Amino acid sequence: MPEVGIDGQRKLKAASVLCIGAGGLGSPAAMYLAAAGVGRIGIVDFDVVDYSNLQRQLLHGTPDVGRTKLDSAKDRLNALNPHVQIDTYETALSSDNALELFEPYDVILDGTDNFPTRYLVNDACVISGKPNAYGSIFRFEGQASVFATRGGPCYRCLYPEPPPPGLVPSCAEGGVLGVLPGIIGVIQATETIKLMLGVGEPLIGRFLIYDALRMRFRELKLRRDPECPVCGDHPTVTALIDYEQFCGIRPEPQAQPSDVSRNEWEITAVELKRRTDAGQKVFVLDVREPNEYQINRIPGSTLIPLGELPRRYEEIDRDQEIVALCKMGGRSAKAVDFLRSVGFTRIKNLRGGVLEWVDKVDPSQPKY
């Protein structure tokens, strides 16, 4: 291909990219980058392969369930292209390690799934002068752009402030169309290759929005904000900060890592089963959406979606033992807070949600 040629192929071989995350976005991106012959691919991930990943994280297959994502990724990528150097970093990206991790790489590919990390990646890219091939997804909508180039906008120019926690669900809670990260991840890989080769028109100053259900692409104009605290003319953020605090996420003050079951507002799946087996009457309140309830549920549970709780909580008899659950424990924790605020006292949150129930009590049910 004339736009690449032998010189281009050599450029790719000499180039390096760090993929933050080997999940939905990182998987297709890393595969295509390895196939393209990028010389060095680093991957940062601390997760383990789970069945629920396989609907979209094609780096991993059924035989890999239980392995670390890094081991699985390394095998798959080396099988695709043995001449690529794969560096693995089994760690969470943090303010303490980001700058050091980024240093040897030319491009950073952001495939993460939470706001604190996105802001961390952005700031670290600006501070270390590395472009950020950005992509993000939600259900069936995706976004892509290239941030943190010299003169171009950064993520904070677009979103100076993160949403308060709980206002925007994550993929695990919101669900995602499996094919969606496939497209966005490869767009990120495409942009990475263009940056490495210095060809084409990268998505600098352009925000691509993709609606999979309607099959529409739209583009919005982005500008560098001269008053951006990180990449503006007079930056006030010149070192990495505490991003969890920035996003309003505070660690629970009473949580003890080794003793969480003593938290009086929580109950484990195993304990719940023990109590119901012993004949104790427990009202099990499921606050998920109807489509989730169809996939799996605790027998005898009652479904009141979280959004309907404020209207319908009076249907629940407050003089009985109540256990609230959702998929993983996040939404049900909010349900417990809400019900306590309207006077319920005999209520607990099921730690780990229905997924914990399926894991520990009833593996015959599907997970999602």
Add this chain to the structure above:
Amino acid sequence: MANTIHIPTPLRPFTDKQESVEVSGNTVGELLADLTKRHEGLKRHLYAEDGRLRNFVNVYLNDEDIRYLQREQTPVKAGDSLSIVPSVAGGLR
């Protein structure tokens, strides 16, 4: 004057699942006010208590960020469309 506002996925539960809503007004501010009048549930997602548009929600008139135009005072013509683009984070799990 009828204009279209594109509603992003995370906010569609508050517009009865519609992807776009027809609204009228002469400025961006008026279109947004019409939107939140028709769909009250959107208000707290778009506006803070002091009545200002939240920073993690961006509004575009066609493909231009209103921050670089005249914000809510930006005049709107027939055929213009508004897009609300909130930040989403999903990618890994």
